[in-house]
Amino acid sequence: MESMAPFLLLLLAISVVHADEGAYIGVNVGTALSDMPSPTQVVALLKSQEIRHVRLYDADPAMLAALANSGIRVTVSVPNEQLLAVGQSNATAANWVSRNVVAHVPAVNITAVAVGSEVLTALPNAAPLLVPAVRYVHSALVAANLDRQIKVSTPHSSSIILDSFPPSQAFFNRSLEPVMVPMLKFLQSTGSYLMLNVYPYYDYMQSNGVIPLDYALFRPLPPNKEAVDANTLLHYTNVFDAVVDAAYFAMAYLNVTNVPVVVLESGWPHKGDPSEEPDATADNADTYNSNLIRHVLNSTGTPKHPGIAVPTYIYELYDEDQRPGAVSERNWGLFDANGVPVYTLHLTGSGVLLANDTTNQTYCIAKEGADAKLLQAALDWACGPGKVDCSVLMQGQPCYDPDTVEAHATYAFNAYYHGMGMGSGTCYFNGVATITTTDPSHGDCTFPGSGGKNGTFLNGTSLAPSSNSTSAQSGSPHSYRDIMQLLQIVGVFLLSLPLFL
Ligand SMILES: *[C@@H]1O[C@H](CO)[C@@H](O)[C@H](O)[C@H]1NC(C)=O
Ligand SMILES: *[C@@H]1O[C@H](CO)[C@@H](O)[C@H](O)[C@H]1NC(C)=O
Ligand SMILES: *[C@@H]1O[C@H](CO)[C@@H](O)[C@H](O)[C@H]1NC(C)=O
Ligand SMILES: *[C@@H]1O[C@H](CO)[C@@H](O)[C@H](O)[C@H]1NC(C)=O
Ligand SMILES: *[C@@H]1O[C@H](CO)[C@@H](O)[C@H](O)[C@H]1NC(C)=O
Ligand SMILES: *[C@@H]1O[C@H](CO)[C@@H](O)[C@H](O)[C@H]1NC(C)=O
Ligand SMILES: *[C@@H]1O[C@H](CO)[C@@H](O)[C@H](O)[C@H]1NC(C)=O
Numbered sequence: 001m002e003s004m005a006p007f008l009l010l011l012l013a014i015s016v017v018h019a020d021e022g023a024y025i026g027v028n029v030g031t032a033l034s035d036m037p038s039p040t041q042v043v044a045l046l047k048s049q050e051i052r053h054v055r056l057y058d059a060d061p062a063m064l065a066a067l068a069n070s071g072i073r074v075t076v077s078v079p080n081e082q083l084l085a086v087g088q089s090n091a092t093a094a095n096w097v098s099r100n101v102v103a104h105v106p107a108v109n110i111t112a113v114a115v116g117s118e119v120l121t122a123l124p125n126a127a128p129l130l131v132p133a134v135r136y137v138h139s140a141l142v143a144a145n146l147d148r149q150i151k152v153s154t155p156h157s158s159s160i161i162l163d164s165f166p167p168s169q170a171f172f173n174r175s176l177e178p179v180m181v182p183m184l185k186f187l188q189s190t191g192s193y194l195m196l197n198v199y200p201y202y203d204y205m206q207s208n209g210v211i212p213l214d215y216a217l218f219r220p221l222p223p224n225k226e227a228v229d230a231n232t233l234l235h236y237t238n239v240f241d242a243v244v245d246a247a248y249f250a251m252a253y254l255n256v257t258n259v260p261v262v263v264l265e266s267g268w269p270h271k272g273d274p275s276e277e278p279d280a281t282a283d284n285a286d287t288y289n290s291n292l293i294r295h296v297l298n299s300t301g302t303p304k305h306p307g308i309a310v311p312t313y314i315y316e317l318y319d320e321d322q323r324p325g326a327v328s329e330r331n332w333g334l335f336d337a338n339g340v341p342v343y344t345l346h347l348t349g350s351g352v353l354l355a356n357d358t359t360n361q362t363y364c365i366a367k368e369g370a371d372a373k374l375l376q377a378a379l380d381w382a383c384g385p386g387k388v389d390c391s392v393l394m395q396g397q398p399c400y401d402p403d404t405v406e407a408h409a410t411y412a413f414n415a416y417y418h419g420m421g422m423g424s425g426t427c428y429f430n431g432v433a434t435i436t437t438t439d440p441s442h443g444d445c446t447f448p449g450s451g452g453k454n455g456t457f458l459n460g461t462s463l464a465p466s467s468n469s470t471s472a473q474s475g476s477p478h479s480y481r482d483i484m485q486l487l488q489i490v491g492v493f494l495l496s497l498p499l500f501l
């Protein structure tokens with residue numbers, strides 16, 4: 001027996017987390033639109049965008065009929081309004097499954113049933129019914145011999161995970177353990193997965209400046225700015241990975257190590273209230289979703305489980321104009337009701353066609369509200385050592401007006417960025433620059449990259465596009481060191497703040 005122990009340990013180590021189907025991106029289809037497209041139009045859009053996985057918030061028969069024989073994999077949902085009935089009666093659950101699942105397969109490729117939505121946080125009174133509901137739905141699938149192809153789970157808000165940074169210290173809110181422990185056992189014994197909603201946008205918004213926007217948007221951070229989990233020494237370069245790993249650690253804390261995570265919702269709003277929600281912009285939504293898609297499809301996994309795919313459903317297909325609440329609530333969509341992309345995702349190289357990526361056009365501009373001295377130093381660097389031709393910024397030249405440091409820096413940053421082939425790390429400038437998809441050209445001042453034109457960049461081939469090469473080394477008393485100090489303070493915060501996610 002004793003000699004078996006190492007073997008068992010090895011087996012345990014190997015039996016951690018396997019994602020069934022590898023990496024994929026799906027999309028959530030919400031229907032609170034005043035001019036909701038018909039199910040056939042929805043499916044036509046999904047097909048034209050090569051979206052092969054969707055999550056419905058119900059099991060609408062017309063939508064399922066349109067999805068029949070489309071090749072699209074479908075997660076259907078038991079809406080929260082029906083949870084009470086389904087969780088209280090095995091017969092009701094069996095009836096639900098027969099009408100909403102069995103009636104549609106195999107024409108519709110239903111791969112999962114999501115039972116309720118964020119029940120533990122949205123409907124805490126219904127928590128005791130959650131485990132019975134998933135069990136009843138599962139036993140009805142067993143009876144129909146569909147349990148192997150259709151998984152049952154329930155989507156959780158990531159707010160049920162406490163102390164989520166560092167991820168290694170995360171745990172599920174203890175008052176939810178009476179539900180989470182049997183739930184995880186159920187997921188484990190049925191080969192299902194943990195459905196998690198991951199919203200770095202809200203984590204960022206609620207962090208009061210502790211979480212840098214770049215960290216939420218998957219933008220490259222200098223290595224010394226990455227958050228490090230002091231217990232595991234794992235480096236976290238983005239909020240998404242940190243939250244997913246927090247879920248893995250929270251499960252491990254309850255001795256569950258072989259239930260994969262599927263992110264059932266994630267996204268970024270493209271519009272919000274200008275004063276309350278200034279970071280809900282099309283640029284940020286484009287950046288977040290484009291980077292998310294690349295990250296997921298690359299199967300990079302997370303620091304805790306490298307190489308283990310985290311299938312993710314983007315929230316959401318359409319802007320839902322009928323949703324109540326903040327302006328941003330109605331602006332998470334990739335498309336408007338006519339199927340026109342709200343913004344163009346920049347997915348070049350990721351091998352998917354989604355939201356019509358036909359351009360490579362991005363621009364590098366000065367960050368709004370950036371420190372004027374840092375901007376000036378970076379501008380000086382770009383027009384000097386950076387070898388940007390800044391003659392158009394001289395008085396009488398087309399890009400002189402507006403004569404502000406911000407406008408001139410924007411021109412110079414963008415010229416440098418395009419001169420460097422828009423390489424990664426070439427739009428950094430000590431953190432005072434940012435990438436946008438909006439052409440900043442104005443009047444006669446045409447920016448490099450605009451209309452496919454090349455920049456006025458001269459001979460930059462010898463400059464490596466590293467962050468130190470873009471630093472303002474030209475002698476400004478502020479600049480580099482100050483910024484690095486600031487970032488280190490942020491880093492310290494990231495490590496010590498108990499509840500930042
Ligand atoms: C249904 O989806 C599953 C999971 O992605 C896949 O393995 C299977 O081939 C699909 N079935 C059909 C008929 O497309
Ligand atoms: C619930 O119903 C299924 C059939 O749908 C049956 O197999 C199962 O034993 C029932 N479970 C309970 C607890 O009654
Ligand atoms: C933990 O869950 C309980 C029960 O839902 C809730 O009242 C409490 O606020 C949660 N704690 C935290 C820190 O979120
Ligand atoms: C997890 O396993 C440890 C060690 O076997 C045990 O002490 C602990 O009670 C277990 N926790 C749970 C929630 O099962
Ligand atoms: C993709 O994955 C490889 C290793 O698997 C990694 O080196 C590379 O940086 C990743 N690319 C992106 C864009 O994440
Ligand atoms: C891109 O979108 C336009 C409408 O915005 C559409 O006419 C065109 O067919 C789309 N192209 C692809 C390849 O999907
Ligand atoms: C976009 O840029 C990449 C490399 O930067 C290039 O391989 C690709 O062909 C470009 N696509 C278009 C549509 O210009």
Ligand SMILES: *[C@@H]1O[C@H](CO)[C@@H](O)[C@H](O)[C@H]1NC(C)=O
Nearest residue numbers: 418419421451452453454455
């Ligand atoms: C941009 O510059 C590159 C090399 O510097 C050149 O190969 C390319 O043809 C130029 N593109 C345009 C549209 O002028």
Ligand SMILES: *[C@@H]1O[C@H](CO)[C@@H](O)[C@H](O)[C@H]1NC(C)=O
Nearest residue numbers: 387389457458459460461462
């Ligand atoms: C570019 O650099 C080469 C040598 O590296 C030099 O001969 C050439 O004159 C430079 N061109 C400009 C426009 O500075």
Ligand SMILES: *[C@@H]1O[C@H](CO)[C@@H](O)[C@H](O)[C@H]1NC(C)=O
Nearest residue numbers: 463464466467468469470473
């Ligand atoms: C950038 O930093 C690296 C290591 O810190 C150094 O080797 C390199 O020379 C630096 N490059 C520039 C252009 O300063």
